[in-house]
Amino acid sequence: MIVEVSEDLGPSLDIIDNVVCPVCGKQISSKFLPDMQGFITENLYHNGNVRLVSKTTLECDFFHFFFEEEDITLEDPHPLTAVVVADFDFFGECVSFEIVDIVPKRS
Secondary structure, three states: OEEEEEOOOEEEEEOOOOEEOOOOOOEEOHHHOOOHHHHHHHHHHHHOOOOOOOEEEEEEEEEEEEEOOOOEEEEEEEEEEEEEEEEEOOOOOEEEEEEEEEEEOOO
């Protein structure tokens, strides 16, 4: 999933495919994956006094808890890690956000 940021429109999603969970093999809809708003804006920027000014790889832990194809909550939700490549401008604003891999949560 790639997020490109437009000055006029804000973040816009360009969703290519649903992701297959590496633990259970079921699809994870993009709306249940970490996104730029929650991952960068709410978690990273919220801490304050930190400004990233280059391209970097980040990891975000989340739970796979819903199977959208059957519209059910999973009986056994499991933790996953999204590996994200994000690019920041010289002002510390995130200008691109791409989930490059989903793996079982790293201990």
